[in-house]
Amino acid sequence: MNHLSDLRVGPRRWAPLLVMALLSLGCDESAPTVPNLSGGPGSPEAPLPANTVKIGCVVDVREGSVACATTSPDASGVDPLILGGQDLNVLLTGTETSYDENTGKFSSTVTVQNLTSQVMGTSDGETVEGIKVFFNSDPIVVSGTGSVAVANADGIEVFVATEQSYFAYPGLIEPLEISAGRRWEFDVPATVDVFTFTVYVSAPMVAAPAELHGPIWIGAASDDWHDPANWDRGVVPQAGTSATIPSLAKLAPEASQPRLSAAGTVLHLRVGSGSELALDGRKLTVTGNVEALGRLSGGRLSLEGDDILIGGELPTVVVAGDATLQRATTATGPVTVTGSLTIADKPLTIVVQ
Numbered sequence: 001m002n003h004l005s006d007l008r009v010g011p012r013r014w015a016p017l018l019v020m021a022l023l024s025l026g027c028d029e030s031a032p033t034v035p036n037l038s039g040g041p042g043s044p045e046a047p048l049p050a051n052t053v054k055i056g057c058v059v060d061v062r063e064g065s066v067a068c069a070t071t072s073p074d075a076s077g078v079d080p081l082i083l084g085g086q087d088l089n090v091l092l093t094g095t096e097t098s099y100d101e102n103t104g105k106f107s108s109t110v111t112v113q114n115l116t117s118q119v120m121g122t123s124d125g126e127t128v129e130g131i132k133v134f135f136n137s138d139p140i141v142v143s144g145t146g147s148v149a150v151a152n153a154d155g156i157e158v159f160v161a162t163e164q165s166y167f168a169y170p171g172l173i174e175p176l177e178i179s180a181g182r183r184w185e186f187d188v189p190a191t192v193d194v195f196t197f198t199v200y201v202s203a204p205m206v207a208a209p210a211e212l213h214g215p216i217w218i219g220a221a222s223d224d225w226h227d228p229a230n231w232d233r234g235v236v237p238q239a240g241t242s243a244t245i246p247s248l249a250k251l252a253p254e255a256s257q258p259r260l261s262a263a264g265t266v267l268h269l270r271v272g273s274g275s276e277l278a279l280d281g282r283k284l285t286v287t288g289n290v291e292a293l294g295r296l297s298g299g300r301l302s303l304e305g306d307d308i309l310i311g312g313e314l315p316t317v318v319v320a321g322d323a324t325l326q327r328a329t330t331a332t333g334p335v336t337v338t339g340s341l342t343i344a345d346k347p348l349t350i351v352v353q
Helices: none
Strands: 057-061 066-069 090-101 105-114 129-133 140-144 156-157 164-169 184-186 192-201 243-245 264-266 269-271 276-278 285-286 290-297 300-303 307-313 316-317 322-333 336-337 340-342 349-350
Touching: 066 090, 090 192, 105 129, 164 184, 243 322, 290 300, 300 307, 316 322, 336 340
Parallel strands: 243 269, 264 285, 269 290, 276 290, 285 300, 290 307, 300 316, 307 322, 316 336, 322 340, 322 349
Antiparallel strands: 057 066, 057 192, 090 105, 105 184, 129 164, 129 192, 140 192, 156 164
16 A cells, blocks of 8 residues: 555655654653754754654663653644654654674564554655665663674664664555564674663655644543544544544543544544444444554444455454455454455464454
8 A cells, every 4th residue: 555645745844754753662751752852953852843753772681572651741832643653643653673692693573553643755746755764872881891883773863862773664654554664783793781761653645744643532522423522622533534533641640532423534544552443233434544452343344445455363353355454354253255365374263252
């Protein structure tokens, strides 16, 4: 699904997007952080875009784990559901993470998933610029001795400081699409136990910050999907707009989980990890992509668009358009295909009780 049909073509309005955490292993960013930086362009303290979030990552070499979190409390006064953050606008995920003591290589295959309703990788709707994930500085050893370096970066550029290593993800990333994986390698001597680093994502986009998402569920009034008070903008998602149910960890403790009280139609749909959208026996039509790291349950999901990407835990599914699995998918009801469904190398499990 590499097209620009969802973009509003116009002059360049906003190119650098966000700063995100490396890897989803143990990451939890509860709010955006706007670093208080100053200085001239290219200096180590150059000012960052207003929508930049700085994330610190801690790597335990022996455990083969990475944990990421914000490096300072939010001082921006903005809505964390709208601006910046791992698991809010992008999701960087690492798999096949390992350490080879013989070669001294710590490595992980990292993908970038676009969680917004806009295409990433172009700032004018025509020119394909791709995405770059860059390091704020060299990794720092905090336990053990020695030094750590990025071993296989695609290049070095000036982003917010000089000589910053980056990994490139060429092409466009559609809404909710997961990029191809890129193997990240670090030179880590056996004397290092734990090291830290920060990473940023430079993702050119056409949309202004306030236009990155359609309605986002906050569950403030009830569990009724069709009640405007349950959505951040006071507007219920409709055909042509995307809908986001944030991960459970991103919702307020008192927030309810959504439930359809009538049939609905949306463009793209995301249900974050730990959250659930109950269809209650009703039909939800989606004409774009579907991501359900949480789950959809108890009704019928009708996929009626072209080049649809789907993944996660779904209910009964009717594929009336053209859909492709982009991650392991489980359907808890029958799957009917009147269009086309491409499984590729992703497992599809159908559990009918």
